Amino acid sequence: VPYDRPAMSAPAASTSARVAWALLTANILIGCVAFTLVKVALDELGAISLATGRILASALMFALIVWRRPSVRTPIARDDRLKVVFVGLAGSAGFHVIFNLGQQRVSVAMAAVVMATMPVLTAIGEVLFLRHRLVPAQVVGLVLSTGGCVGIGLAGRDSGTSSIVGLALVALATLLWASVTVVTRGIGDRYDSWWLYTPGTVLGALVMLAVDAPHLHEFAHLSLRGWLAMIWLGTASSAFIYYSLARVMTVISGTTATSISTVVTPGSALVAWAWLGDRPTLAEAIGGAVVITGVIVVTRTTTSRS
DSSP: OOOOOOOOOHHHHHHHHHHHHHHHHHHHHHHHHHHHHHHHHHTTSOHHHHHHHHHHHHHHHHHHHHHHOGGGOOOOOGGGHHHHHHHHHIIIIIHHHHHHHHHTTSOHHHHHHHHTTHHHHHHHHHHHHSOOOOOHHHHHHHHHHHHHHHHHHHTOOOOOOOOHHHHHHHHHHHHHHHHHHHHHHHHTTTSOHHHHHHHHHHHHHHHHHHHTGGGGGGGGGOOHHHHHHHHHHHIIIIIIHHHHHHHHTTTSOHHHHHHHHTTHHHHHHHHHHHHHOOOOOHHHHHHHHHHHHHHHHHHHHHHHHO
8 A cells, every 4th residue: 555654674564464464353353243242231321421431441451551561652752742642532532422422313324324434534534634545446445345334224224313413423423533543544653552542542531531420320330241341342342443453554554444344334233143133134234245345355455565
């Protein structure tokens, strides 16, 4: 992928690529389970309280890792300080608060459709700000993977209503996350991936504690099942995914990473079918096949150009 990056030796580049693909695969597998665990946790917690718990768990994980590994706490360049705070704060408190507020006002299907535009927004951001050049096969894969996710969302059996305000909030959250992806891609190779998200996520945890203060009593009644789901969502499904995406995007573009990550959408449907008995419809199955086709196109293109 045509970025202006320092050249690496062939063995180092090969090792780095293998690590990136392994992390991206782990990211997808974790993401496929996340939506089902969110449903489990929401049986006992409100949406904002769940976001608070996730971000607190993420912040504790980041803080513990960088405390145990002082070598990763390299000085942050003056020009990068706001960017580092932005990726952690916007990716944690900013995204979760805005998305949850929007999700309360829209149907699940429409939220999924709006969120499916994130790879396209990421691609636009990388073209505009990082001088990324899309090859035709990448565009085809991007269209297929995004279109498949939109199809799955529209085929959903959610009959809820959606408001303009709710749609606008979900769209803003999607744009915010795409912005985090682009900024991370721009500075991710300058800092350790754990350290990169720590300052902003810790700040985000403090923000969430203030926002959710009237509802913190909900945690006193949380069952062991709820605690385990929330901790997993905060550590594996949040902190580890932030870390892994930052590592992945030192090797491949954010456009490619987010396009491939759309396989989480049909994967989540399969997990929900196995765990909750929610059998996918024919339209959802066709949408999943389209997503996977797009991901294969993007993966073949990326592999051939690595």
